[in-house]
Amino acid sequence: MKIDRRCFLSLGIGVAAGTALSPLPWKAMDDSSIWSQNWPWTPVPPDGEITYTDSTCTLCPGGCGITIRKIDHRVVKIEGRKDHPVNHGGICVLGLSGPQLLYGPTRVQSPMKKINGTFRKISWNQALAEITEKLTTLRAEGRSHTVAGIAGSSRGTVSGLLQRFLTAFGSSHFYSPSSMEDSFSQTHIQHQDKKTIPGYDLENSNYILSFGAGIIDGWGSPVRMIQANSAWKTKKIKLVQVEPMLSSTAAKSDQWLPSNPGTEAVLALGFAYVILRESLYDPKAIDDHSDGFKAWGAHILNNYHPDKVAEVTGIDSQTIITIGREFGRAGKPVAICGRGQGRTPVSVAEMNAVHALNVLVGNINKTGGVFTLPEPDYISWPEIVLDATADSGLRARPISMGGEWLHRFPNAVTGNEDGINFLFVANANPCYTLTDTKEAIKAFQKIPFKVSFSSYMDETAKLSDLILPNHTYLERYEDIPVASGLRNHLVGLIKPVVDPLFQTRHTGDVIITMAKSLKGSIEASFPWKDYSECLKTGLGRNWNAFTDKGYLELNYIPEFEEVPRFAFQVPSEIPQIPLEGDESKMGLILIPGDSLRLSSGDIGSPPFVMKTVPDTVLKNNDSLVQINPKTAEKLGLKKNGYAVLKTPRGEKKVKISLSQGIGENVISFPRGLGHTAYDDYLSGKGVNFNELIGPVEDPVSGLDVAWGIRASLTKA
Amino acid sequence: MSIVDEKAKEVDAADSPAESHCATSVDDGNGIAGLTILFFIVGFTASLFVGWIVFPKLLYSEKQQPIDFNHAMHMELVDNGCESCHFFRTDGTYSGVPKLAQCIDCHQEVQGDSEHEAVFVEEYVSKGREVPWLIYSRQPDCVFFSHAAHVQLAKMDCVTCHGHIGESTSLKPYEYNRITGYSRDIWGKELKNYLGLKTNTYDRMKMNDCAYCHLEETGRKSSVSTEKDGCFVCHK
Structure with a gap:
C-alpha cells in the first residue's frame, strides 16, 4: 500500500x-x-430620542425661525420653523449649515491669552482678573474714554449691555456696522424726531421696482424675500431689476435694466419725471404728507428728461418712460433700494430719490407699500449710574448715544491723540468685514489690549490679546431684534438647544461679571444677578409671550401709524457718489456681487456652504473676476487666465471669468472669500473684496456708501 | 476472420508481456482504492468537523456586558411588563435599551448587595455616564425596522423575536461575528440555524426570517403598511 x-x-x-x-x-x-457593506466613513448618528427645539437663526440679520432636530443630545439638522412669521418653514444654505458651526473645528474652547504670539489656555478667573486690573488702571489714570467696544449690531440686550458698560465706565466709543436701514433713517422723513426704519409690505405689492436690491441674493431677510419672489411669480406681479450686472435677481426678474453702475438715483429721478409729466402721482397724499413738492417737481421736470437720464444711466428713454408709466399706474407699486444684500448703505440722495417714487404714488404706510417703523424698543432697564470718572470720560469725547458707524473705527484709533487703549469685540469680525482691511488691521494692532468674545477663531479673534469665547447661538439665550425690511418687526428668541460643549460663557454674563468686579457706579448700573435675569426683567411683561412663542411681534407706537411728512429735497447736480481712484489710470469699475452661496458677514461660510460655490467664482484657491468678453479682449485677458487686479487700496492675483451678463468696463466678484482664519475649507480661498475697497462717506449722513472702486486688470 | 478479430489478436499479442503487471496493478489497486476512499473520508469528515464545529467557534468572539442585569427581578417590580422600560416614545419611535434616566429614580443609592449594582451606581449613575450595553438584537444600519408597526399595529409580543430574555436572571455573554461585527443572535446559535432551520420564531433574525413570517402572517412578503415589495422596503 x-x-x-x-x-x-x-x-x-x-x-x-x-x-x-x-x-x-x-x-x-x-x-x-x-x-463589505460596513462603511465606517458613512456618518450614522447614534439612535436615540428625536426632539425638536424652536429657536432663531443669528447667522445673518434675517432673523428666520429655526427648528433644530436632535437625536438625544446631539444636533443633527436645522430646519426652517413652519409657524414662523418671517420664513414660514424656509431656510437658506447658511442656516442649514449651522451644525457645522457648533461641532466644527473652529470653535474657541476656553478662554485664551496670547503670550509671545501664541494662544495659551487660561481659566475664566485669570482672564476676568486680568481685565479688571487693566480697566481699573485705565480708569484710575483718567483714560476711561479710551476703552472702546464693537458689536455686530446696535440692537438687542448683549449689544445694549456692552454699550451700557462702556457708558458706565466712561466711554462713548461704541461702534456697530451700518446698512441700508441707516440710509433710510437718514432720509428726510419727519417723524417727531424719532428714528425711522423701513418695513416693506412686499407680499402685497403689485409692482416691484428694485434699484439693485438683491432680492434673491440675500437682501433684507433672505428666505422671506425668496418666498415673496416666488409669490410674485405665481401672481404674475412684475419685478423690474435695475442693476449693472446679471445677478441671480436680475436673471429671475421680469425686466432687467442694466444701468451704468452708480446711476440708480438718476434713473429713479428719471422715473419720477415720467410720473410727474403724466400726472400719475397722488396729489392728495403729496399735499397731506410732504413739503417742498412744487420746487422739487419743477427741478425734476427741468433736469431729468428721459433723454438726459438715458445718457447718464445707459437705459434708453423709451424704457424709462414705459417703466415710469407702469409704476405710476400699478396701484400698489413699491420701489426699493440697497445694493446687493443691502449691508452697505446707499447715499441719502439715492434713498431720497427712490423714496420719492413711493411718496409720489402715495404708498407710505399703506398695504403693499413702505411702512415707516420705529426702532425696536422693547427693553426696559434702569437708568445708568454715572460717577465723576464716567462723566468726565463721556465729556472727553461727546457723541450721540446711538454709537458710531463701524467704518470710522480705524480713524478713532489712529486719528485721535488719545487713541484707543482697550477694545471689546462682540458678535463682529471687523478684521475681515471692514473695508480697506489691511489699514483697519494695522489700526486694530495699535490697540494695546484687545478682547474678543468670538465663539470661533475668526480673523479678529486671531489678532486679539484675549479671547473670552461666547456660547454659540445653539447654546445660549438671547434676544434677536429683526428689522431687515420686514413689514412688522419682531424680536426672535434664541435659546440653548444643547448644553455648552466647551468652557465658554455667555458674553452677557461676562459683561455683568466685569461690571460687578469694577464696583461702585459701574456695579450699580448692572443690578442683575446674571444675564438670564437681565433678559427677563428687561423684557418685563413681554417675557412670557416671548418664551411661549419664541418671538415677540412689535406693535406700532400710535404716532407711527400716521403717515410721516416727507421733505422733498432738490437733489444736487448729479446725485451720484464719486468713485475712489483715477479714471485715467484705472479704467475699470469694480463692484461687489453678493451671493446667497457665501456668507459675507462676521460668520465665515461653513463647509456645506463652500461646497455650493460655483467654479466661476472660486477655482481651487483662486477668485474669479467676472468681466465682459469685449473688455477682456481689449485688455488681452483670456478665460481662466491669471491677472493682477489693482485698486487704489490694494492689488490681488485673480483669474478671469468671462460673462456676457456684466457691462463693459465693469468687473465684479463676490464678498465672503479670502478669509485668513476659520477652517481649511474657507481659509486661503479666494480674495477678500473688502481689502480692495475703502470707505467713501456720504456728505449728508457720513455713512460709508462706497458702491465700487476704480480698478485695473493686467495680465499676470 | 474479420478485420476486427485480427486487430484484437494484435492487441492481445502486444499486451501479453504486461499481463502480470496488470494483475499486480489490480491487486494493488484494491489497496489504493481503499486508501483513496479513506483519504476521501478523512478529508470529508475533517472538513465537516472544521466547517460545523471549528469554524463557528473561530468565527465568533465573546464579550461580557459591562454589568449584569436581572430581567426577572425587574419584571416583578414593574407594572407594564417589557414596555415599562422598553417603551414607545410619544412620537411612536421605540426607545430600545433604557437610558440612565429611566434607572436613576430607583438607583440613586445602591440597592441590595450585588457587586454589579454597586458598580452600576458608582461608575454610571453617580458619574452620569450611560451604560454601554451590548445589544444582542442590533441589526445593521441599513436595515429599517419599525417596532411600532409590529408591536402596536400587528400586536406581536416581544417574545416572538426576542425570546424569553425577560425571564432571565442574568445576561448571557455577547457573541459577535469577527467578520461583520454583528451579534450572533442575528444568525442564530444552533447549528441547524445554519441550514435555515429553527425551532422557535426567535432563533434567528435574518432577512429570510422576516420574509417567512410576513408570508405566514399576511400571505405576502411585502410591507403591510405600504404594500410595497423590494429591497428598499427594509433597506434604507
Whole structure:
C-alpha cells in the first residue's frame, strides 16, 4: 500500500465535498458581503430620542425661525420653523449649515491669552482678573474714554449691555456696522424726531421696482424675500431689476435694466419725471404728507428728461418712460433700494430719490407699500449710574448715544491723540468685514489690549490679546431684534438647544461679571444677578409671550401709524457718489456681487456652504473676476487666465471669468472669500473684496456708501 | 476472420508481456482504492468537523456586558411588563435599551448587595455616564425596522423575536461575528440555524426570517403598511 497522487486528490475531493456540505463557505460568503457593506466613513448618528427645539437663526440679520432636530443630545439638522412669521418653514444654505458651526473645528474652547504670539489656555478667573486690573488702571489714570467696544449690531440686550458698560465706565466709543436701514433713517422723513426704519409690505405689492436690491441674493431677510419672489411669480406681479450686472435677481426678474453702475438715483429721478409729466402721482397724499413738492417737481421736470437720464444711466428713454408709466399706474407699486444684500448703505440722495417714487404714488404706510417703523424698543432697564470718572470720560469725547458707524473705527484709533487703549469685540469680525482691511488691521494692532468674545477663531479673534469665547447661538439665550425690511418687526428668541460643549460663557454674563468686579457706579448700573435675569426683567411683561412663542411681534407706537411728512429735497447736480481712484489710470469699475452661496458677514461660510460655490467664482484657491468678453479682449485677458487686479487700496492675483451678463468696463466678484482664519475649507480661498475697497462717506449722513472702486486688470 | 478479430489478436499479442503487471496493478489497486476512499473520508469528515464545529467557534468572539442585569427581578417590580422600560416614545419611535434616566429614580443609592449594582451606581449613575450595553438584537444600519408597526399595529409580543430574555436572571455573554461585527443572535446559535432551520420564531433574525413570517402572517412578503415589495422596503 502506497500513498500516491490519487490519495491526495481524493483527500482534496473529500475536503471540498465536506466543506461544501458545511456552513463554512456559505456563511463566510454571506458575512463577507455584509462586511463589505460596513462603511465606517458613512456618518450614522447614534439612535436615540428625536426632539425638536424652536429657536432663531443669528447667522445673518434675517432673523428666520429655526427648528433644530436632535437625536438625544446631539444636533443633527436645522430646519426652517413652519409657524414662523418671517420664513414660514424656509431656510437658506447658511442656516442649514449651522451644525457645522457648533461641532466644527473652529470653535474657541476656553478662554485664551496670547503670550509671545501664541494662544495659551487660561481659566475664566485669570482672564476676568486680568481685565479688571487693566480697566481699573485705565480708569484710575483718567483714560476711561479710551476703552472702546464693537458689536455686530446696535440692537438687542448683549449689544445694549456692552454699550451700557462702556457708558458706565466712561466711554462713548461704541461702534456697530451700518446698512441700508441707516440710509433710510437718514432720509428726510419727519417723524417727531424719532428714528425711522423701513418695513416693506412686499407680499402685497403689485409692482416691484428694485434699484439693485438683491432680492434673491440675500437682501433684507433672505428666505422671506425668496418666498415673496416666488409669490410674485405665481401672481404674475412684475419685478423690474435695475442693476449693472446679471445677478441671480436680475436673471429671475421680469425686466432687467442694466444701468451704468452708480446711476440708480438718476434713473429713479428719471422715473419720477415720467410720473410727474403724466400726472400719475397722488396729489392728495403729496399735499397731506410732504413739503417742498412744487420746487422739487419743477427741478425734476427741468433736469431729468428721459433723454438726459438715458445718457447718464445707459437705459434708453423709451424704457424709462414705459417703466415710469407702469409704476405710476400699478396701484400698489413699491420701489426699493440697497445694493446687493443691502449691508452697505446707499447715499441719502439715492434713498431720497427712490423714496420719492413711493411718496409720489402715495404708498407710505399703506398695504403693499413702505411702512415707516420705529426702532425696536422693547427693553426696559434702569437708568445708568454715572460717577465723576464716567462723566468726565463721556465729556472727553461727546457723541450721540446711538454709537458710531463701524467704518470710522480705524480713524478713532489712529486719528485721535488719545487713541484707543482697550477694545471689546462682540458678535463682529471687523478684521475681515471692514473695508480697506489691511489699514483697519494695522489700526486694530495699535490697540494695546484687545478682547474678543468670538465663539470661533475668526480673523479678529486671531489678532486679539484675549479671547473670552461666547456660547454659540445653539447654546445660549438671547434676544434677536429683526428689522431687515420686514413689514412688522419682531424680536426672535434664541435659546440653548444643547448644553455648552466647551468652557465658554455667555458674553452677557461676562459683561455683568466685569461690571460687578469694577464696583461702585459701574456695579450699580448692572443690578442683575446674571444675564438670564437681565433678559427677563428687561423684557418685563413681554417675557412670557416671548418664551411661549419664541418671538415677540412689535406693535406700532400710535404716532407711527400716521403717515410721516416727507421733505422733498432738490437733489444736487448729479446725485451720484464719486468713485475712489483715477479714471485715467484705472479704467475699470469694480463692484461687489453678493451671493446667497457665501456668507459675507462676521460668520465665515461653513463647509456645506463652500461646497455650493460655483467654479466661476472660486477655482481651487483662486477668485474669479467676472468681466465682459469685449473688455477682456481689449485688455488681452483670456478665460481662466491669471491677472493682477489693482485698486487704489490694494492689488490681488485673480483669474478671469468671462460673462456676457456684466457691462463693459465693469468687473465684479463676490464678498465672503479670502478669509485668513476659520477652517481649511474657507481659509486661503479666494480674495477678500473688502481689502480692495475703502470707505467713501456720504456728505449728508457720513455713512460709508462706497458702491465700487476704480480698478485695473493686467495680465499676470 | 474479420478485420476486427485480427486487430484484437494484435492487441492481445502486444499486451501479453504486461499481463502480470496488470494483475499486480489490480491487486494493488484494491489497496489504493481503499486508501483513496479513506483519504476521501478523512478529508470529508475533517472538513465537516472544521466547517460545523471549528469554524463557528473561530468565527465568533465573546464579550461580557459591562454589568449584569436581572430581567426577572425587574419584571416583578414593574407594572407594564417589557414596555415599562422598553417603551414607545410619544412620537411612536421605540426607545430600545433604557437610558440612565429611566434607572436613576430607583438607583440613586445602591440597592441590595450585588457587586454589579454597586458598580452600576458608582461608575454610571453617580458619574452620569450611560451604560454601554451590548445589544444582542442590533441589526445593521441599513436595515429599517419599525417596532411600532409590529408591536402596536400587528400586536406581536416581544417574545416572538426576542425570546424569553425577560425571564432571565442574568445576561448571557455577547457573541459577535469577527467578520461583520454583528451579534450572533442575528444568525442564530444552533447549528441547524445554519441550514435555515429553527425551532422557535426567535432563533434567528435574518432577512429570510422576516420574509417567512410576513408570508405566514399576511400571505405576502411585502410591507403591510405600504404594500410595497423590494429591497428598499427594509433597506434604507
